[in-house]
Amino acid sequence: MADSNLTIDNFLSKRVLNLEESPTFALEKKADEIDLQLKKEGSFVIRFGIGQPDFDTPSNIKDAAKKAIDENKTRYTASTGIKELKLAIMEKFYKDNNIKYGIENIFAGNGAKQVLDVIIRTFINSGDIVLIPKPYWVSYTQQVILSEGKPVEVEFNEDLKINIENLNKLVKENAGRIKLLIINSPNNPTGAVYSKKELEDIGEICLENNIFIISDEVYENFIYGDAQHYSIASLSEELKDLTITVNAVSKTYAMTGWRIGYCAADKEIIKQMAKIQDQSASNPCTPAQWAALEALKGNQDSVERMRIEYEKRKDYIYKRLNGIKGIKCSLPEGAFYVFPDISALFSSRVKNAFEFAGELLEKAKVAVVPGRAFGDDNFIRISYAATMDKIKEGMDRLEKFCKEL
Template sequence: MSFLSASLARIKPSATIAVSQKARELKAAGRDIIALSSGQPDFDTPDNIKRAAIAAIGRGETKYTAVAGITELREAIVDKFKRENQLDYTVAQTIVSNGGKQVIANALMATVNPGDEVIVPAPYWVSYPELVSLCGGTTVFAQASRASNYKLTASELEAAITPRTKWLMFNSPCNPSGAAYTREELQALAEVLLRHPHVWILSDDIYEHLTYGDFKFTTPAQLAPQLYERTLTMNGVSKAYAMTGWRIGYAGGPLALIKAMEKIQGQTTSGASSVSQWAAVEALTGPQDYIAMSREVFQERRDLVVSMLNAAPGLDCPTPEGAFYVFPSCVELLGKRTEDGAVLNTDEDFVSALLQAEGVALVHGSAFGQAGNFRLSYAAATEQLRDACARVQRFCATLR
């Protein structure tokens, strides 16, 4: 309808949210559904963090806060960046937002003009290109391949850069693939970026603490200090501390950019929830044993899911270095028919037929810019994952 903004025509609804909602509706209708479409830990928020929130309520910490966040949380963020990433920021160089998504939206709204290009490596988190479009920018997709485990190479990055490039969206470990960049892989990308000083880097580190085995996480501004002045390093408490509903994201970056983001936030949401901010202070400064515990469980789940999916006829599932997703290829199954005669022409056909036949809700890979794949979140109970993967195996075995 003409009353609505033309910007709405530039964006699509979130595919992950849509699949999760469909799964909820089917479950409410009585179907036996296992939903592995949502990117949130199934663990409860640690008790010390919940107690900190309750204590904050008891102290009356329930008023508006400064737009950029309470000083105590911003100081904790400064300490976190120094302790874990060897990055030096002042309190004024930090901002607290209503989740990591708002950090990204603020940054793009504050910097992107019509005609500006933002490089988004594919496969990508579904919201990156939509936020770029909402802000009037142009997304340039840099397609990674299975050969590189869905990680962007230096040559692919170089080919995507033009004089109009403003940002590179960088996500490691990556949603949806779980791929994480080694220091050597990151160094190769940094060398390209150093040759193009007009390109800024938005480093989405939200899965920083979810890496497995001997993998060592490194963030771009840490590896290449020359990039510090044009890097926004974004993180949050949602994934690392099972705090998705608390809605706290944060970032550190150049002062002028942070001030511009604060200006945007001041006219949209103002500050994040006061109680959630005090809970986040405890998350960043309190005991960190939850992280190691959850990482161990997620690694066990990853290994189970990878093994079972690779045993399914026609699936190829690489082993991710981080996050809590696997991103298998179902290309070999496209063109086959289900038991009721439906042809699976696309990855979306595959996940739709799987949901109908076996009650397992996954997200099709084309929603993430990689046709022929699907994403499965293993942030679910181990027995539920075992059951879901057995159903996937059964479904794949019936295709002809």
């Protein structure tokens, strides 16, 4: 650069420079490096970091994509997706979630993450507040920042669910500046599932204060024990008007790389979202849309098979974690994560979950995500989207590491 006082950063936007790098991907990178080293010694890192199913995409879905490609269904589509897929999504919302939408209420995008980004960009002006209950999935805060909005974190209770008093307080303090509240049940990172009553209480506050709700339901199919999934939009017509219900085929059908997510909302919201999609991604990947259509309409047995397997792993991991001195883990009712409190293990050597996760990776070769990424560094997130053998080995390593701390 001719002017030596300037660096590339002087030219880049504050919006992007203010973004944090994805902590899960940063951790995976570090785990990769260690793994490479370990391979030479015939060992490996146990990875509990990344949140994606370890199962393969079911073959009927893969076949549908191959067929679509062979039939040259490879061109641009409508920005909100092909009609067949939107009709299938509409039916899914009616059948599974008891919410009646028309095709004009449906938007298909490139994964739930991209759909969430488009929703946030559709709503947020600079400085607008988005309420985000802790612990939260990391992209919510970063997407709000990218839209120049202000993420405001809502505190949580012992059960790792939203603290309603704190929500009320924040709503009063920021009256008139709050556009959205993001709820996520079943929750990443805690596995918490909100009851109907809890959703009604949250909904009442949003209705009284004209706050739109983004309901992220991507883990809805992975529910355990007596827990039941409720969509907040199904609770009343008023709540339906105020809610954007987000979902995806990514987790349910082990299709994370296919990048198909979707949402349903008031048709005016969808119309405005379509404008953003038109000028950015154009449309969700065409063959993947045909695969997603098969996922939604085809045989659903694989979903239950995966759910049963996750439930077994959850029971095992929950028992093992609570058997380790210094670890306190609440029982997850959904998703494929546990979020244990490890603060009793902190010392001058390991002062927070970030340092704990770093040491655990270096010394015990186990990758977990420090709670900092989700808004609280007294916790770590463990994804049990890993085989039972790996989970057993990982728990053995974790237990030994904690004993020696």
